[in-house]
Amino acid sequence: MTLEIFTYGFMQRALVSGIAIALLCSVVGLFLVLRRYSLFGDAVAHSSFGGIALGLLLGIYPMWTAYVIALISAAIITRLKQKFDISGEASVAILLSSGIAFGLILISISGGFSVDIFSFLFGSILLVSIEDTILILGLTGGILIVILLLYRELIYSTFNEEQAKVSGIPVEKINYLIVFIAGITVVTSIQLVGILLISALFVIPNVTAIMFGRSFKQTAILSISFAISAVVIGILISYLLDITPSGSIVMLSITIFAVTIGLKSLGLINRSLKIKKSFLSNHFVNN
């Protein structure tokens, strides 16, 4: 029964799309968290709600309008920060509420909530089509290639903007690039966990990994591992227990965070997630 679920087409598509989205969110999210932009995903997701409502009202595929609105929102957040010295968190809060308000007005005009809107709010990874899967894989590949090519610029401008500028890195352009990448990632991920839980994918695996990773690469690998584990196990649990995948994925991420933080506070694991030798030897002797 358990292995049988891997033979279903919808499950295969859900797992492939879920793994790609987990990989993308953890890598992009690491830059956002370290830039103190943890709620950026939330703000862009909420503003893309307006885009989805606009698409549904106009009869256009809502994901396309969501991408457009997400990119405009990402540009506005960056502009507010750079030009008017409005803090990142304040501009995030402004966009977060304005996106929802815009969406609600459009939904009211179009005659109220529909099933479509709920699937965008809470995610519907088990319903992704083959076309969606191809789009998700394509965007994941494209964004990861851009990140690998500009890794040097991205990490340095995240670490210290002033020093990056002095070393000749075009920091303003890099800032726009990272928010555009994040905007595309947010909209792509809506299908997995929905608008309301999106920031969990960006933030929780990274906050967990940052506690343990010594180097940037190690932290990125840990974050990717946590995110993919939560998504794969979350999707399987949701199917077996007949619960919503978005809820089980996010709750699993939180469980991983809680367990690791608990083990760390008890002194049972050190940085790099290695179980302390003293704990192992005591355990071995006692048993």
Next chain:
Amino acid sequence: MKVVEIKNLTFEYPGVKAIDNVSFSVEQNDFLGIIGPNGAGKSTLFSCMLGLNNQYDGTIFFFGKNIRESKKYLKDIGYVPQKPIFEKNFPATVREVVRMGLRKKFDEKRVDKVLQDVWIHELSHKRIGELSIGQQQRVFIAKALVGDPKILILDEPVTGIDIQSTELFYGILRDLNKKQNITIIWASHDLDAVNRLANKVACLDRTLFFHGVSDKFFSNEELVKKYAEASMQKHMHQHVKS
């Protein structure tokens, strides 16, 4: 040979002149100490020199070229800020921080050498946030040196560092200037250290009221007294305001 030349530099924040018609030059292999009270315009001067601030009047030349025309001069500059500012939980090792900004094909031995030069090699696998402020500042010197710069610019780099680390830091700067022939431009409050280390002094308080050989400044009691009075007045003014 002049490596830096500043002509009639003026910079104004809204309603306040931070730098007023400042002109001076720096010769190759100079160790220039820039002294001045808080708010004298030292950091503003550096931000103009480093291309972080382009809203100034006047001209700045590095290696004979106007910096408004090209940013290529930055590859020959190492910069150490006043405080190593970064997210304190940033997951990067000392070695990773030193490598940041380097092209993909770089010499790992060069990274080892600069880490050894600033006495930080044994900490190279530690996470940057686990180091003391003094150690972090040495990492930032290593970072400034790894690109093999011709000029090192330091903005009050020992602020908040204990005396022992400060002396170690000064020793490193002296070696870089004497043994590796790196031109150093260094903003400092520490008159005694400037007297010991720098061969040239620029005394700034919005305008430049001295620029020349270090001995000439420190042997002129009137100049030193004028500097001390200006510093005291600024200090008192800030104290009353706060």
